[in-house]
Amino acid sequence: MLQVNFIRDNFDQAVEGLNKRFFPDAAQKLQDVLDLDKKRKETQLERDQLQAESNSISKKIGMLMKEGKKEEANEVKARTAEIKGQIKSLEESYNETEESLRTLLYNIPNIPHSSVPAGKSEEDNEVVLEHGDTPNLYEGNQAHWELIKKYDIIDFELGNKITGAGFPVYKGKGARLQRALVNFFLDEAIKQGYNEVQPPILINEDSGYGTGQLPDKEGQMYHATADNLFLIPTAEVPVTNMYRDVMIKEADLPIKNTAFTPCFRREAGSWGAHVRGLNRLHQFDKVEIVQISHPDKSYEALEDMSQYVQGLLKKLGLQYRVLRLCGGDTGFTSALTYDMEVYSAAQGMWLEVSSVSNFETYQANRLKLRFKDENKKTVLAHTLNGSALALPRIVASILENNQTEKGIKMPEVLVPYLGFEWID
RNA sequence: AGAGGAGUGGCAGAGUGGUCGAAUGCGGCGGUCUUGAAAACCGUUGUACCGCGAGGUACCGGGGGUUCGAAUCCCUCCUCCUCUGCCA
Numbered sequence: 146m147l148q149v150n151f152i153r154d155n156f157d158q159a160v161e162g163l164n165k166r167f168f169p170d171a172a173q174k175l176q177d178v179l180d181l182d183k184k185r186k187e188t189q190l191e192r193d194q195l196q197a198e199s200n201s202i203s204k205k206i207g208m209l210m211k212e213g214k215k216e217e218a219n220e221v222k223a224r225t226a227e228i229k230g231q232i233k234s235l236e237e238s239y240n241e242t243e244e245s246l247r248t249l250l251y252n253i254p255n256i257p258h259s260s261v262p263a264g265k266s267e268e269d270n271e272v273v274l275e276h277g278d279t280p281n282l283y284e285g286n287q288a289h290w291e292l293i294k295k296y297d298i299i300d301f302e303l304g305n306k307i308t309g310a311g312f313p314v315y316k317g318k319g320a321r322l323q324r325a326l327v328n329f330f331l332d333e334a335i336k337q338g339y340n341e342v343q344p345p346i347l348i349n350e351d352s353g354y355g356t357g358q359l360p361d362k363e364g365q366m367y368h369a370t371a372d373n374l375f376l377i378p379t380a381e382v383p384v385t386n387m388y389r390d391v392m393i394k395e396a397d398l399p400i401k402n403t404a405f406t407p408c409f410r411r412e413a414g415s416w417g418a419h420v421r422g423l424n425r426l427h428q429f430d431k432v433e434i435v436q437i438s439h440p441d442k443s444y445e446a447l448e449d450m451s452q453y454v455q456g457l458l459k460k461l462g463l464q465y466r467v468l469r470l471c472g473g474d475t476g477f478t479s480a481l482t483y484d485m486e487v488y489s490a491a492q493g494m495w496l497e498v499s500s501v502s503n504f505e506t507y508q509a510n511r512l513k514l515r516f517k518d519e520n521k522k523t524v525l526a527h528t529l530n531g532s533a534l535a536l537p538r539i540v541a542s543i544l545e546n547n548q549t550e551k552g553i554k555m556p557e558v559l560v561p562y563l564g565f566e567w568i569d
Numbered sequence: 570a571g572a573g574g575a576g577u578g579g580c581a582g583a584g585u586g587g588u589c590g591a592a593u594g595c596g597g598c599g600g601u602c603u604u605g606a607a608a609a610c611c612g613u614u615g616u617a618c619c620g621c622g623a624g625g626u627a628c629c630g631g632g633g634g635u636u637c638g639a640a641u642c643c644c645u646c647c648u649c650c651u652c653u654g655c656c657a
Contacts, residue, residue, distance in 0.1 A: 185618095185619095187619095189618070190625090190626095193619065193626040193627090197625055199638090200626090202638090203636095203638040204587075204638080206587080206637050206638070207586095207587035207588075207638065210587070218637085224637090226637090229637080392616095
């Protein structure tokens with residue numbers, strides 16, 4: 146969430162930023178934040194003063210009791226009743242104000258970076274660069290949902306039976322391709338200095354709040370109600386939350402972790418005609434990279450991450466483009482997001498395979514993720530993450546773009562991981 | 570899952586109703602001494618919020634309660650340890 150002090154010191158800039166997202170009533174809501182914060186402070190001052198008075202009376206009673214002056218002590222006691230009532234009502238008022246303030250802040254998105262273009266939808270995203278050529282496919286080429294049937298490597302029907310729509314079963318060379326991609330992505334990340342971790346894939350409420358999935362987006366997560374846990378929508382959640390309530394050492398920055406996890410998304414209401422096959426699933430595999438960065442270095446880190454992801458796509462020989470998301474399309478918690486899309490030749494459309502974001506202090510403020518700078522001042526760190534990469538659409542584009550009449554040729558970098566060159 | 574025990578400052582560890590934000594030790598930081606270092610000695614050493622400041626308030630696993638007053642008593646939840654059960 147945003148820092149109140151930031152809003153106070155940069156009010157116009159904050160309003161302007163939120164307007165880029167077409168966030169409704171930005172100025173009013175930010176003003177409400179300041180008003181609530183002011184009220185909070187006033188109430189605290191009043192309460193603290195009364196509390197101080199009450200504390201000193203209690204001490205006095207303690208001393209009187211020690212001296213054996215019971216009568217006098219009882220006299221003083223009588224006077225505390227009134228003050229106690231006042232404290233209680235101020236306490237309630239304080240808690241209410243603080244909760245309203247927190248709720249309000251939870252519902253205000255991050256301020257976009259100055260380079261983020263204004264815009265409402267994906268049509269306003271800015272294409273930063275395109276790389277690679279569209280493959281010339283043979284006459285009669287097929288979309289991946291045909292290819293997986295033809296070669297019997299991914300089975301949606303079977304997944305339907307076991308679980309439901311959006312939970313495919315990967316079989317034979319399909320399963321091996323998944324495993325090869327995961328290993329390839331992890332090895333590449335490790336080469337880049339990322340530390341591999343295996344986090345839990347169920348998270349508690351606190352973690353959901355820490356990275357911004359809660360409140361409000363619980364509908365997007367599978368909820369294990371008996372234990373009040375949520376299946377992760379991305380490894381970002383557990384991996385970033387490893388640093389919740391942590392005071393890190395400045396010298397340890399940047400902290401770079403990578404994790405392979407399955408990801409679960411309910412995708413409630415987002416199923417349309419164009420989301421066939423692997424384009425959108427309820428369960429999918431992803432390797433995630435997460436960085437905790439010094440605030441001065443976080444945009445460098447973002448560029449590094451973007452370059453790294455592009456490097457993976459180049460090694461896989463996929464045509465891709467990089468988008469700078471516009472305000473309206475940038476995620477709630479992000480200040481700047483690059484999306485990487487690969488071209489799926491047989492479908493003739495771009496598929497998002499990675500999203501690389503800098504959250505600045507938005508998550509860190511919720512997480513209380515901080516370090517002490519050289520002046521021993523406590524400073525919020527910046528958090529970043531990116532997919533590197535999400536598997537299903539990578540698989541879809543590998544299958545489609547590399548298909549030939551005699552089978553599907555595997556990218557060379559994967560062959561050592563796969564142990565075969567062709568799916569045929 | 571059942572029975573029992575325990576959760577205190579960076580760590581270890583006292584404290585079972587009243588000047589306790591908390592003894593003591595270790596560690597950290599500053600100093601004295603020393604050519605330098607060690608040892609010894611002296612001092613210092615948590616976080617958040619409010620306040621221009623003096624200072625105030627809160628925090629002893631989380632939440633709630635009793636009391637004029639709670640680290641200390643009660644309720645509840647969480648975590649860890651031991652034993653029993655179950656299990657990949």
